Amino acid sequence: MSVPPAPPPPPPPLPPLREVIARHGLSASKALGQNFLFDAQLLGRIAAIPGPLDGKAVLEIGPGPGGLTRALLAAGARVTAIEMDRRCLPALDELAQAHPGRLRVVEGDAMRIDHDAQMGEPYAVVANLPYNVGTALLVRWLGAAAWPPRWRSLTLMFQQEVAQRIVARPDNAAYGRLAVLAQWRSTARLAMKVHRSAFTPPPKVMSAIVHLEPAAMPEGVSPRVLERVTEAAFGQRRKMLRQSLKGLPGAIEALDAIGIDPRRRAETLAVEEFVALARVLS
Numbered sequence: 001m002s003v004p005p006a007p008p009p010p011p012p013p014l015p016p017l018r019e020v021i022a023r024h025g026l027s028a029s030k031a032l033g034q035n036f037l038f039d040a041q042l043l044g045r046i047a048a049i050p051g052p053l054d055g056k057a058v059l060e061i062g063p064g065p066g067g068l069t070r071a072l073l074a075a076g077a078r079v080t081a082i083e084m085d086r087r088c089l090p091a092l093d094e095l096a097q098a099h100p101g102r103l104r105v106v107e108g109d110a111m112r113i114d115h116d117a118q119m120g121e122p123y124a125v126v127a128n129l130p131y132n133v134g135t136a137l138l139v140r141w142l143g144a145a146a147w148p149p150r151w152r153s154l155t156l157m158f159q160q161e162v163a164q165r166i167v168a169r170p171d172n173a174a175y176g177r178l179a180v181l182a183q184w185r186s187t188a189r190l191a192m193k194v195h196r197s198a199f200t201p202p203p204k205v206m207s208a209i210v211h212l213e214p215a216a217m218p219e220g221v222s223p224r225v226l227e228r229v230t231e232a233a234f235g236q237r238r239k240m241l242r243q244s245l246k247g248l249p250g251a252i253e254a255l256d257a258i259g260i261d262p263r264r265r266a267e268t269l270a271v272e273e274f275v276a277l278a279r280v281l282s
């Protein structure tokens with residue numbers, strides 16, 4: 001009778017993150033928007049937001065010293081991580097060695113990298129990024145030409161005020177172009193608030209994580225027309241639509257055709273009403 005081979009020994013435990021940071025001299029760089037998370041429990045809760053990740057492909061942007069990366073790997077994900085700070089690469093390399101075949105690190109600026117080409121399969125995105133980079137990437141992901149896009153979900157940390165703009169509903173001061181862009185063919189929810197004290201160093205403002213998933217794309221709507229309509233409407237958000245949309249040929253007639261009162265203001269229109277307006281103009 002043959003004896004089954006013994007399972008491989010578990011990898012040695014990883015050193016605490018703070019120790020890794022000290023050993024590799026990873027002082028947080030302000031220019032790179034570095035605010036690190038160390039709390040393993042919090043990181044585990046963040047990694048759970050996209051749902052079960054066992055065996056799934058995950059794109060992490062900005063792993064830094066690898067706190068969130070550790071939590072994603074612990075959840076069983078196969079991680080591709082894009083980091084532009086070369087100083088973090090040795091620490092990430094140690095993490096890759098502890099999880100053979102499950103962490104690939106790409107050095108570079110995530111704004112300049114073709115994510116779909118890197119991944120080559122559907123993937124979930126998870127990121128704790130500087131505010132300006134996060135918003136620019138969000139707009140890029142939401143504006144994908146092909147729909148549904150290759151990404152299956154986005155789990156992204158933002159300043160709380162930006163997170164509120166993404167998930168805002170009409171009749172709210174936070175409601176604007178970002179909300180329409182995020183909600184016309186995706187679902188967007190505020191998944192978790194994160195206190196500023198959770199970060200090292202703590203940023204000035206509170207943060208929150210938004211989770212988005214692609215939804216069905218409304219038929220007969222050109223994304224570019226929708227963009228033009230929201231730009232005009234929210235460009236003068238205090239004005240009535242008959243004034244703010246005056247420069248958009250056919251827009252006033254379109255309001256009439258779908259029964260939207262031209263005396264209303266942009267922030268009172270539901271996302272579906274913007275979609276209907278864009279459909280008539282598309």
Ligand SMILES: C[S@@+](CC[C@H](N)C(=O)[O-])C[C@H]1O[C@@H](n2cnc3c(N)ncnc32)[C@H](O)[C@@H]1O
Binds near residue numbers: 065
């Ligand atoms: C807020 S820190 C978060 C680090 C780590 N994920 C954590 O949660 O502790 C942001 C990380 O994004 C990286 N980063 C900033 N801009 C980037 C870009 N354009 N492309 C790739 N990484 C970027 C920074 O170097 C930094 O490591």
